[in-house]
Amino acid sequence: MTIPKELPRKIRASLGSAIVLELLKGKLDAAPTTAYLMTYRKDKCNANCGFCPQARESSGRADMLSRISWPAFTTEKVLKGIEKAIKDGKIKRVCIQALNYPEVFTHLLAIVKAINQSIKVPISISCQPLNGQNIGQLAKAGVDRIGIPLDAATSELFDNVKGMSAGGPYRWENQFKMLNEAVSVFGEGKASTHLIVGLGETERDMVNAIQKCVNMGVLPALFAFTPISGTALERNAQPQIQKYRRIQIARYLILSGIGKYEDMHFDERNCISDFGVEKKILTEIVQSGTPFLTSGCPNCNRPYYNEKPSGPIYNYPKSISQQESSDIEKQMSLGGA
Ligand code: SF4
Numbered sequence: 643m644t645i646p647k648e649l650p651r652k653i654r655a656s657l658g659s660a661i662v663l664e665l666l667k668g669k670l671d672a673a674p675t676t677a678y679l680m681t682y683r684k685d686k687c688n689a690n691c692g693f694c695p696q697a698r699e700s701s702g703r704a705d706m707l708s709r710i711s712w713p714a715f716t717t718e719k720v721l722k723g724i725e726k727a728i729k730d731g732k733i734k735r736v737c738i739q740a741l742n743y744p745e746v747f748t749h750l751l752a753i754v755k756a757i758n759q760s761i762k763v764p765i766s767i768s769c770q771p772l773n774g775q776n777i778g779q780l781a782k783a784g785v786d787r788i789g790i791p792l793d794a795a796t797s798e799l800f801d802n803v804k805g806m807s808a809g810g811p812y813r814w815e816n817q818f819k820m821l822n823e824a825v826s827v828f829g830e831g832k833a834s835t836h837l838i839v840g841l842g843e844t845e846r847d848m849v850n851a852i853q854k855c856v857n858m859g860v861l862p863a864l865f866a867f868t869p870i871s872g873t874a875l876e877r878n879a880q881p882q883i884q885k886y887r888r889i890q891i892a893r894y895l896i897l898s899g900i901g902k903y904e905d906m907h908f909d910e911r912n913c914i915s916d917f918g919v920e921k922k923i924l925t926e927i928v929q930s931g932t933p934f935l936t937s938g939c940p941n942c943n944r945p946y947y948n949e950k951p952s953g954p955i956y957n958y959p960k961s962i963s964q965q966e967s968s969d970i971e972k973q974m975s976l977g978g979a
Pocket residue numbers: 687688689690691694695696697698740741742770
């Protein structure tokens with residue numbers, strides 16, 4: 643294979659992905675079913691998101707994203723690893739996470755083309771807003787899905803965590819503009835966004851944001867805020883598991899069309915008090931375990947992205963065992979916010 647000059651020499655892979663791609667040796671409690679890659683650069687990201695160790699002003703480790711380490715490898719090695727892991731049936735999708743820096747689009751395009759040249763696999767890109775033309779070019783190059791993160795559930799929180807008040811380049815309205823653009827290029831449900839629970843929003847705020855995304859044809863994926871040393875938000879706590887479970891259920895109901903924000907009830911603290919669906923249906927949904935699995939693109943399971951394997955597990959990376967199911971039911975019956 644001839645290596646185009648635009649292709650970056652190095653790329654990062656999440657630790658779990660690196661093990662599945664046979665770039666590192668190690669044991670995995672839950673193996674990723676998507677290969678998670680991240681663009682590599684010596685410097686940090688030009689943006690300054692308060693929760694992110696890649697942020698410009700963060701003193702956190704440059705090989706971290708959330709609580710996961712992302713060692714760098716030569717791109718050639720990673721491409722070979724992807725090819726083999728797909729042939730072996732270990733990997734079903736590749737997800738490329740992009741930092742914000744001037745050459746990022748050129749790098750993304752070159753990486754996508756290089757993967758497509760070696761093997762057929764669905765590719766997702768998670769990036770800051772590019773322009774409409776760039777979104778179209780990525781689709782043309784064979785990207786299957788695109789994610790543009792909102793992260794925060796309200797415009798005020800967004801501004802504090804990623805926008806002007808955080809010294810970042812992002813604007814709430816522009817994220818929605820680009821998400822709309824992405825839906826028109828990739829189709830409904832193929833543009834996604836990340837929402838982080840635990841940035842100071844209420845349950846009402848979060849459920850409202852989920853409904854807004856779904857109404858636009860955007861697929862929202864949920865994450866639990868994870869404090870990382872060296873970041874602006876390092877002292878904040880993770881969200882209470884009960885709050886997270888309620889939001890997972892609300893997301894499931896909205897996405898499956900069984901419920902909607904307008905039919906849900908909230909108490910005086912803006913916590914969900916009634917999902918607006920029959921109790922029997924709700925019980926079946928909780929017992930299925932489906933709402934509590936990692937959310938996102940097909941075959942995305944991100945093992946232990948925002949939790950230690952010892953728990954509490956916010957997003958389950960594989961189907962839920964009986965023990966886990968009874969743990970969840972206990973968490974649900976505890977109530978509280
Ligand atoms: S744009 Fe992404 S990588 Fe950059 S600081 Fe924000 S979350 Fe981190």
